[in-house]
Amino acid sequence: MEHFLEVKNLRVSFTGDIQKSIAVDDVSYYAEPGEVVCFVGESGSGKSVTQLAALQLLPVPPAVIEGGEVWLEGVNIMQYKADSPQMRAVRGGEVGMIFQEPMTSLNPVKTIGVQIMESVILHLKCSREKARERALELLGQVGIPDAAARLNDFPYQFSGGMRQRIMIAIALAASPKVIVADEPTTALDVTTQAQILDLLTSLAAKNNTALILITHNLGIVARYAQRIYVMYAGKIVEEGPAEKIFGHTAHPYTKGLLQAVPRLDDQNRRLVPIDGIGPSPGKRLTGCQFRNRCRYSSEKCCEEQALREIGGGQRSACIWSYEELKEQEKEGAEDERKETEEFGENVLEVKDLRVTYPLRKGILNRKAGELTIIDGISFSIRKGETLGLVGESGCGKTTTAKAILKLLEGTSGRVLLNGRDILPLREKEFRSQRKNIQMIFQDPFSSLDPRKPVEELVGEPLLIHKLVKDRAEYDRRVDELFCLVGLEPSMKNRVAHEFSGGQRQRVGIARALAAAPDIIICDEPVSALDVSIQAQIINLLEDLQQRLKLTFLFIAHDLSVVKHISHRVAVMYLGNIVEISDSEELYAKARHPYTKALLNAVPIPDPAIEQERERRMLPGEVPSVMKRPAGCCFCDRCELSDERCRKEKPELVWDGKKHGTACFQIT
Amino acid sequence: MGRYIAKRFGQAAIVLLLVSLFTYLLLYMMPGDPVYAMLGGDITREQYDIAYAKMHLGDPLLLRYVRWLFDFVTGEWGNSFKYSEPVRQIIAVRLPVTMYLGVWSIIISTLAGILFGVICGTKRGKAADSVIITCANFGAVMPAFWLAVLGMYIFSLKLGWLPTHGFTMPSEDLGLSIQQSILPLIALSVGGIGGTTRQMRSGMLDVVRQDYIRTARSKGLKESQVIWRHAFRNAVLPVVTLTGMSFRNVVAGAVSIEQVFGIAGMGSLLINSILSKDIAVVQSCIMIISIVVVMSNLLVDILYGILDARIRVE
Numbered sequence: 001m002e003h004f005l006e007v008k009n010l011r012v013s014f015t016g017d018i019q020k021s022i023a024v025d026d027v028s029y030y031a032e033p034g035e036v037v038c039f040v041g042e043s044g045s046g047k048s049v050t051q052l053a054a055l056q057l058l059p060v061p062p063a064v065i066e067g068g069e070v071w072l073e074g075v076n077i078m079q080y081k082a083d084s085p086q087m088r089a090v091r092g093g094e095v096g097m098i099f100q101e102p103m104t105s106l107n108p109v110k111t112i113g114v115q116i117m118e119s120v121i122l123h124l125k126c127s128r129e130k131a132r133e134r135a136l137e138l139l140g141q142v143g144i145p146d147a148a149a150r151l152n153d154f155p156y157q158f159s160g161g162m163r164q165r166i167m168i169a170i171a172l173a174a175s176p177k178v179i180v181a182d183e184p185t186t187a188l189d190v191t192t193q194a195q196i197l198d199l200l201t202s203l204a205a206k207n208n209t210a211l212i213l214i215t216h217n218l219g220i221v222a223r224y225a226q227r228i229y230v231m232y233a234g235k236i237v238e239e240g241p242a243e244k245i246f247g248h249t250a251h252p253y254t255k256g257l258l259q260a261v262p263r264l265d266d267q268n269r270r271l272v273p274i275d276g277i278g279p280s281p282g283k284r285l286t287g288c289q290f291r292n293r294c295r296y297s298s299e300k301c302c303e304e305q306a307l308r309e310i311g312g313g314q315r316s317a318c319i320w321s322y323e324e325l326k327e328q329e330k331e332g333a334e335d336e337r338k339e340t341e342e343f344g345e346n347v348l349e350v351k352d353l354r355v356t357y358p359l360r361k362g363i364l365n366r367k368a369g370e371l372t373i374i375d376g377i378s379f380s381i382r383k384g385e386t387l388g389l390v391g392e393s394g395c396g397k398t399t400t401a402k403a404i405l406k407l408l409e410g411t412s413g414r415v416l417l418n419g420r421d422i423l424p425l426r427e428k429e430f431r432s433q434r435k436n437i438q439m440i441f442q443d444p445f446s447s448l449d450p451r452k453p454v455e456e457l458v459g460e461p462l463l464i465h466k467l468v469k470d471r472a473e474y475d476r477r478v479d480e481l482f483c484l485v486g487l488e489p490s491m492k493n494r495v496a497h498e499f500s501g502g503q504r505q506r507v508g509i510a511r512a513l514a515a516a517p518d519i520i521i522c523d524e525p526v527s528a529l530d531v532s533i534q535a536q537i538i539n540l541l542e543d544l545q546q547r548l549k550l551t552f553l554f555i556a557h558d559l560s561v562v563k564h565i566s567h568r569v570a571v572m573y574l575g576n577i578v579e580i581s582d583s584e585e586l587y588a589k590a591r592h593p594y595t596k597a598l599l600n601a602v603p604i605p606d607p608a609i610e611q612e613r614e615r616r617m618l619p620g621e622v623p624s625v626m627k628r629p630a631g632c633c634f635c636d637r638c639e640l641s642d643e644r645c646r647k648e649k650p651e652l653v654w655d656g657k658k659h660g661t662a663c664f665q666i667t
Numbered sequence: 668m669g670r671y672i673a674k675r676f677g678q679a680a681i682v683l684l685l686v687s688l689f690t691y692l693l694l695y696m697m698p699g700d701p702v703y704a705m706l707g708g709d710i711t712r713e714q715y716d717i718a719y720a721k722m723h724l725g726d727p728l729l730l731r732y733v734r735w736l737f738d739f740v741t742g743e744w745g746n747s748f749k750y751s752e753p754v755r756q757i758i759a760v761r762l763p764v765t766m767y768l769g770v771w772s773i774i775i776s777t778l779a780g781i782l783f784g785v786i787c788g789t790k791r792g793k794a795a796d797s798v799i800i801t802c803a804n805f806g807a808v809m810p811a812f813w814l815a816v817l818g819m820y821i822f823s824l825k826l827g828w829l830p831t832h833g834f835t836m837p838s839e840d841l842g843l844s845i846q847q848s849i850l851p852l853i854a855l856s857v858g859g860i861g862g863t864t865r866q867m868r869s870g871m872l873d874v875v876r877q878d879y880i881r882t883a884r885s886k887g888l889k890e891s892q893v894i895w896r897h898a899f900r901n902a903v904l905p906v907v908t909l910t911g912m913s914f915r916n917v918v919a920g921a922v923s924i925e926q927v928f929g930i931a932g933m934g935s936l937l938i939n940s941i942l943s944k945d946i947a948v949v950q951s952c953i954m955i956i957s958i959v960v961v962m963s964n965l966l967v968d969i970l971y972g973i974l975d976a977r978i979r980v981e
Contacts, residue, residue: 057884083890092887099885104878109900109975118896119886154976170886 003030003071005178005210010068012046012053012234015061021282023049023063025234031210033177036201038225038242039214040257042530044278046234047214051180055091056082072178093123096171098200100183102163106155112166113151116173123174138169142199161192161621168200178210185220189392190559191618194601197224198617216531218261219560219603222246223610227313230254233279233289236307240314242607250316252294252325260535262564264587264604270542271564273535277500288317293532296320296328343567344383346416347518347551348404352376353413355396355403355575373399373625375575375633376413378652381519386545386552388566388583390559392598392622395572397555401521404553405437406430418518435465435515442524444504448496454507455492458482461515481510486540502533509540519551526561538565559602563587568658571595574633575625577652581659591661593638594618632664640665671972679965686957687739690950691732697946705946707748739954745947749940754951757936762955764834765925765932769917772852776859777910781903783860784867788902789894791872800868807861812923815854819927822850832929851928855920859913866909870902877901904975911967914960 012024024046031037039047052058054070060082070078072094080086091097099105107115116138117131124134132151139147142165155163164184171179181200185193201224204211215221221228221242228245230238230253238251249255259272276293285291291301300319307315310322318325354376361368374396381387389397403411406422415423417437422430438461441447448457459478461467468474479489485506496504505525512520522541526534542565544550556562562569563583570580571594579592590596597618604610620637623629631648635641644664652660694701702718703710710718723731738744744754783803787796823831830847837844874880875898883897884890921934929935933952940948972978 055885057881088887088889090887091885097882097885099878099882101878105882107879107883107897107901108977109904110897118888122887156977167882170882173886 004032004073006030006069006071007050007054008069008071010050010053010070011066012049012058013064013066015064016282019282020064021280022284023234024053027068027231027234027236029229029236029239031178031212033210034205034208036204036211036213036224036226038221038228039212039231040216040218040221040228041231042216042257042278042532044233044280045231047231048182049234050231051097051182051212051214055095055097055180056080056087057091057097089123092119092171092176093174094176095178095180096173096176098164098167098171098179098181098184100186102160102167102187105167106163108155111152111154112158116151116166116169119170119173134173135169138172139166141172141203142166142169143195144169159621160188161196164188164192164196165199168196168203172203172207175207176209178212179204180212180214182214183216184213186216189557189622191392191597191601192621193220194603195617217603218257218531218605219263222605222607223603225607230257233284235289235317237290237317238315239307240312244312244314246605246607248312248314248322250310250314250322250325251318252296252320253290255325256293256295257531258605260532261605262535262538262560263606264560264563264599264602265606265609266560266564267584271535271539273539274532275536277502277533278530288319296325343385344549346380347383347418348553349380349414349416349419350400350404351378351414351416353378353400353403353411353415355399355408356410356412358410370410371625372628373575374403375628377570377572377575377577379570379577379580381551381553383518383551384545384549385568386554386566388562388569389553389555389572390557390562390569390598391572392557394574394622394625396575396625397557397572398523399575400572401439401523401553401555404521405439432465435461435467436518438512438515438517438520440505440508440512440520440522440525443528444501444508445496445528448504448507450496453493453495454499457496458492458507458510458514461511465515467515477514481514484513484544485510500533501529502536505529505533505537506540509537509544513544513548513550519553521553521555523555524557525554527556527558534561541565559598571598574622574628576633576662577660578634578663579659579661580652581661585659589659591655591659591666592634592663593640593665594634632662638665668972671978672969675965675968679961682961683957686961687736687954688732690953690957691735693950693953694946695728697944705745705748707944739951744951747940747945747948749943749945749948754947757948758933758951758955761931761933761936763836764930765918765921765934766959767836768834768848768851768855768924768930768932769914769921771848772855772859772917772920773910773913775852776856776863776913777906779856779860780863781867781906783864784906785871785894785899785902787864787868788871788875788898796868799864803861803864803868805861806857807865809857809861811854811858811920812927814857815850815924815927818850818853834928834930834932847928851924851930854924854927855917858920859916862913863906863909866906867902870905871898874898874902900974904971907967907971907974911964914963918956918960 008028010024010027013020013022027050041047049058053063053065068078069076072090077087077090106112113135116135117128120126120131120134121128135151136147144150144162144165158166184200185196188196197220201211213224225242228240228242229236230245230251232253238245238254245254249258256274260274262271274293279289287302288305291297305317305319307317309315353374354372355374356370356372358367359369359371360366377400379387389400391397399408402408404415411423413423414421417433422433455478458481459474462474462477468477478492482489482492487503487506487510496507499507526537529537538561541552545552554562554566566583568581569583569586570577571592573594579586579590579595586595587599590599597616600616601618618637629635629646632641632645632650635645638645650662650664652662654660701724702715702722705722706714706718723734742755746752747754747757750757783799787799790796819831822829829850834847835844880893880898883893921932922938925932925934926938933956936948937952940952
């Protein structure tokens with residue numbers, strides 16, 4: 001064999017109750033030592049299944065490996081049975097794996113030491129003492145401080161980022177020649193993501209290990225990949241060196257992905273979503289799987305398309321050549337996003353909002369103290385404006401939203417809705433005001449009642465707040481709302497599970513619009529969606545804002561998305577707003593050290609830019625609110641901090657009227 | 668861990684204290700005179716007066732309760748008017764019998780249930796799974812006394828293999844003890860085996876789908892190592908809870924099974940004492956049974972804390 005690891009013509013199907021569905025369709029790829037190979041694609045593209053199948057880690061049944069060869073160092077390991085000694089020596093020995101969910105990937109009832117040593121003993125056939133030494137060495141390599149003491153700790157005693165480091169230690173236990181990392185940072189915060197991926201790639205480079213990285217995040221691909229495989233509907237649609245895939249994109253799907261994803265360096269660009277929804281594995285098309293969503297599709301696309309060499313190691317499965325696509329592209333020029341810079345009066349004003357949580361002790365649950373979750377934040381949103389609230393998990397974004405909606409106890413400060421303070425209102429008095437603040441939730445799957453027809457969900461606010469006079473008006477309004485969010489009114493009698501994720505989020509938006517609210521709070525509205533669908537929803541929100549003069553408080557952890565959709569952005573850290581500014585200015589002229597670190601950690605989907613960027617790593621992790629430093633909340637991770645930062649809490653200092661920064665060190 | 672155990676002990680003590688209060692009040696909730704309740708109706712006026720004074724019925728209720736509790740703790744449990752014997756002596760003979768059968772039944776049902784459950788959980792959908800789970804469902808819903816009567820009819824009356832009734836401690840006559848224990852133990856255990864099998868099976872099915880099982884497989888462990896090292900301990904946790912609760916079922920089962928097989932244990936003592944309104948015996952029986960149940964639950968809590976470190980922290 002010419003390559004170190006080579007997979008040939010892998011086919012995997014799943015047997016369902018009714019029918020067989022094909023998950024991986026004739027996939028071939030290879031990896032060389034020391035190389036970082038990325039598999040990119042949306043959910044259901046088969047990127048994870050491909051890797052699991054190559055290592056025979058899929059549960060059989062329902063999965064069936066229909067064919068294919070997996071050559072590792074000249075041996076076809078597909079000839080061995082899943083539980084055979086040869087295959088077991090490969091798994092964990094030759095090939096280490098790291099999975100997506102660090103919170104659930106470690107056995108909760110065993111200490112991490114036992115879990116690491118188990119792998120060492122299994123593959124290196126050494127004594128417990130030797131294994132312990134090796135485990136300590138591994139923990140040191142992956143950056144777990146105080147390794148000897150922590151060997152006897154259980155997984156729950158570690159943060160998500162630390163657990164992923166432990167997973168890496170397990171994967172490295174037997175010095176494997178290949179590491180497969182399946183979405184290793186998807187569940188982690190962006191600064192932790194940068195730490196983990198840098199660690200992983202540097203260790204792989206040092207040990208000359210082939211690293212196969214599976215991800216849906218194009219920024220990660222651009223930052224780390226040397227070669228890329230783009231998958232869609234169980235097939236590889238395009239492959240090649242990273243700079244070719246990004247600079248000389250040959251397949252319409254790859255093009256679509258790149259145009260659909262918001263980038264930090266975008267300037268007023270309107271996202272170009274990929275129309276329609278992703279393929280369902282049970283219903284495959286003939287010929288190109290992407291043709292029903294493709295702008296360039298023609299009758300010829302119904303024929304089977306193999307990957308074609310197009311030079312420079314790049315291969316594409318599109319019937320059109322790069323030049324032909326380019327030609328057709330000119331016809332539909334990219335449209336720019338329409339911007340109004342005129343905003344009305346303040347709709348929502350938050351002044352010194354503080355949320356505390358009582359700490360209870362003893363069998364009588366007496367209040368023993370208070371934990372401050374939100375530590376006095378202030379901001380305002382004008383009519384027609386979008387304010388983005390961004391920060392890592394635990395920074396208090398969602399708590400802020402709940403406090404504004406009066407869903408929390410222990411709230412102090414002032415929340416003015418159209419000039420009227422709503423915090424002191426009793427629930428009875430506030431109920432008539434509730435229609436003025438609506439919410440769009442993160443999870444489109446659990447935030448809709450599964451038993452009610454969506455028409456009732458959307459129309460409910462109309463009835464509760466008595467916004468319609470009779471049945472006819474009700475029906476008319478519901479139809480209107482459906483059309484507004486791009487859903488067929490004829491679908492209104494269906495229940496939620498008959499819709500796709502993107503459609504469900506549209507239902508959620510229609511429901512939020514029903515009462516014609518003054519402000520809509522969007523809590524991570526697109527983070528559960530695939531890139532192509534995410535772009536559809538972001539565009540929908542932007543269009544609706546233009547047409548209806550909507551006001552949004554947009555909460556998200558994804559800086560690129562927030563920057564894209566918001567007029568102004570507030571950056572939160574440990575219950576404080578550390579910086580607030582116009583979104584363009586924030587990206588170009590960030591001042592607070594935390595904002596800078598955050599921006600630096602977000603990868604931009606363009607290898608050329610990524611290579612140019614100066615990289616600085618933010619050390620450590622976000623501490624828990626119980627251990628908030630006395631002075632500036634960021635002082636213990638900040639390289640600029642001095643004595644004053646540790647003692648005094650900085651207030652937002654305004655540069656002009658627009659750009660506020662809470663930092664002593666910038667002048 | 669020490670703190671955790673101390674806290675559980677404290678909770679158990681509170682439960683026992685409340686139980687003792689209700690048990691004591693039982694005497695005064697019964698219709699009729701407490702003296703007749705304690706001594707039976709067949710006493711003379713003099714005996715009544717002596718007892719009235721001895722029971723301090725003129726004192727406030729709380730004081731009498733404290734005195735009674737003190738007596739109970741120091742082993743002064745009063746006399747049974749039916750058996751004309753100190754209650755403590757009666758229970759000293761009867762408790763070991765029920766405990767002997769109960770503990771064995773719990774050991775059998777837990778071990779068999781776990782074994783069957785693991786087989787089902789790892790061989791889902793195969794023939795072994797179907798057969799075992801059908802039997803387990805059947806066993807879980809079958810009343811113990813019905814099984815006892817059926818077993819006695821077939822094995823004792825028709826086939827004559829086993830004795831119909833009675834019980835001997837193994838220290839007296841091992842052979843006879845085993846013969847006499849077989850049917851009561853089967854009757855007492857079948858429900859527990861069924862329940863434990865079902866719990867263990869669903870626990871295994873749930874656990875083998877978890878991410879950390881995939882991690883274990885990706886390490887290159889053998890399937891049997893994956894099951895026993897990683898899946899088993901997580902799947903067995905709910906079974907520990909179930910076993911703790913089954914002490915209660917054993918007591919409930921003993922009431923009917925001891926009647927059927929004519930075994931002189933706590934169950935039959937309790938029934939007979941209730942029927943003859945032998946309040947002193949009933950009170951002591953309830954206290955003893957409560958202590959056994961609360962202590963077994965305490966043991967389960969501690970075991971849980973050992974098996975799963977997450978439980979130990981608040």
